[in-house]
Amino acid sequence: MTERDAGAPGLARLAGLLADETRAACLLALLDGRAWTAGELARHAGVAASTLSEHLGKLVAGGLLAEERQGRHRYVRMADDRVAQLVEDLAAQVAPEAAARRPRTLRASSAGSAMARGRTCYDHLAGRLGIAVTDALTGRGLLRQDTGFALTDAGLGWFDTARISLRPTGRRPLARACLDWTERRPHLAGVAGAALCRHALDTGWCVRIGSERAVKVTPSGERALSELLGINAVALR
Helix, strand or coil: CCCCCCCHHHHHHHHHHHCCHHHHHHHHHHHHCCCEEHHHHHHHHCCCHHHHHHHHHHHHHCCCEEEEEECCEEEEEECCHHHHHHHHHHHHHHHHHHHCCCCCCHHHHHHHHHHHHCEEECCEEEHHHHHHHHHHHHHCCCEECECECEECHHHHHHHHHCCCCCCCCCCCCCCEEEECCCCCCEEEEHHHHHHHHHHHHHCCCEEECCCCCEEEECHHHHHHHHHHHCCCHHHHC
16 A cells, blocks of 8 residues: 555545535635625525534634634635635636526526626636736737736836736735636736736726626726727627
8 A cells, every 4th residue: 555645634624625515605705805794604605694603613724714803793704815716716617517507587697697797706807807808918918828827028017007006925926817717718817917906996997796796897997998908898898
C-alpha cells in the first residue's frame, strides 16, 4: 500500500463543507461581495434560523466564511477572494445543468435574465456586461488573453486616465480570467476587475437591482462605457 497523500484529509473536509445544499446556497448568495446577516441568509436558503446558524458555524470553522458581530447582529462574508474564486469556478461546472431547467415562475425567469445580463461575481463584473467590458478591453489592446489575462502598458495607462485606482492586495494577481457560468467565456477578475467594478458602482455607472447579485447599467454608465471603451449601449441592455 502507498502512503496516503497528506492533503487528502483536508480536501475531504472541504468537499464535505460544500456537499450540502443549504451551505451551497449561502456561499452562492455571498458571491455578491457583501456581508449578510444570519437572518437574511436563513430566509434566502429557506431554513430556520437555528438550522442556518449551525451551517454558518461549520463554514466559519472551515475557513470559507469570515464572521463579525455588530450589536445583536451576526454578519458573515466570504473569507477572501480565493474562496469566492473556488465557489464561482465550481458553479461554472454545474451551470449547464441548472440552465436546462426552466424557471417555475415569471419572477424567477426575470431574476435569471437580470443575472445573465449583468451581475457581480464577488467583486467584479460578470454576465453579458462583464464579457462586453472584457472584450472591449481586449479589442483595444488594453488586455491580453493569449497567454492568460494580463494588462498591457496601454491598459495600465487606461486605468490611470479613467481614474480607476489599481491597489494590489497581498498576492492577488493584477488581472485574472474567471469563467463566466452564463456566458461560458472568461471575464476579467483580479485587482483590475475588482477596481473596475468598484468604480462602476461608486460612480453610478451601474446600480444593484433585486435582492441577488444582478446589476444594470445606468444611462450615465452607457455614456461612460461608450466613450471610454466604445461599447455599444445595446450590448449593455
